[in-house]
Amino acid sequence: MTSPMIKILIAMLLATLSFQASGQFMEWCIADEQTPDDELQRAMDWACHVGGADCSKIQVNQPCHLPNTVKDHASYVFNNYYQKFKNKGGSCYFNSAAITSDLDPSHGQFMEWCIADEQTPDDVLLRAMDWACHVGGVDCSKIQVNQPCFLPNTVKDHASYVFNDYYQKYKHKGGSCYFNSAAITSDLDPSHDSCKFEFIP
Structure with missing residues (x-):
């Protein structure tokens, strides 16, 4: 092996060691x-x-x-x-x-909300929302007229609020963001105006 090649290898090795020592890993x-x-x-x-x-x-x-x-x-x-x-x-x-x-497990690093899947038809969203409100234990009062999450008055927006309320309340007790494939998780906070989507670590 030629002398310049050895110098290059030594330089690369030193660079790797200093990279590890600097706390990158x-x-x-x-x-x-x-x-x-x-x-x-x-x-x-x-x-x-x-x-x-x-x-x-x-x-x-x-x-x-x-x-x-x-x-x-x-x-x-x-x-x-x-x-x-x-x-x-x-x-x-x-x-x-x-x-x-190598992933920081500290709470708050991966915030996640549960929202309606845009591809899901309104009738499927309505059935899932109906279940969450009447059987699943969700407080659906905030999507009623004159309440903070009534607007935008669409099935998708109302379903997103309801799905997330259920998910945050029950995710540590076995509840999921599934709703018969009507919902998906998102790392973007869907809160808007005076409508706050809860996040529980």
Whole structure:
């Protein structure tokens, strides 16, 4: 191999090492979705009571209590432990209950609303909306005349408000943004004028 080629390879290697050292490759430790809740709970108990993780933020009325699921709480605890101890020999293992991720799991990073699919015919939207309002437990008062979300007075706009109200209320309890294929999720806030579409982290 020629001397200039070796110099180029060394320069590339140094550039790669400095790129890694500059913190470009951020990593978080989160609960593995395939791990059963009881295993996550055991690993979380160890981290909180033995491992030295700060678990105060997942308590009621604290910033990371919601979503109130074992998986979300475990992800916060695992990451707290990992960030605190990774340079002192700590790992993101937790008896195979955790995995590393290069996506920031902090709440608010991926806001999502549920809206009517524009391709869905009005009669299908009306049926889905009727179910959500009368069976699904949605408060549909805001789309009535003289209420903040009455205008624009279209089936699609009313359905979007209703679908999102249902989705935000029940997404952490097994509810989905499906409505028999009448709805889709969106990362664009559909709120307009005085009509505010709720988002629950």
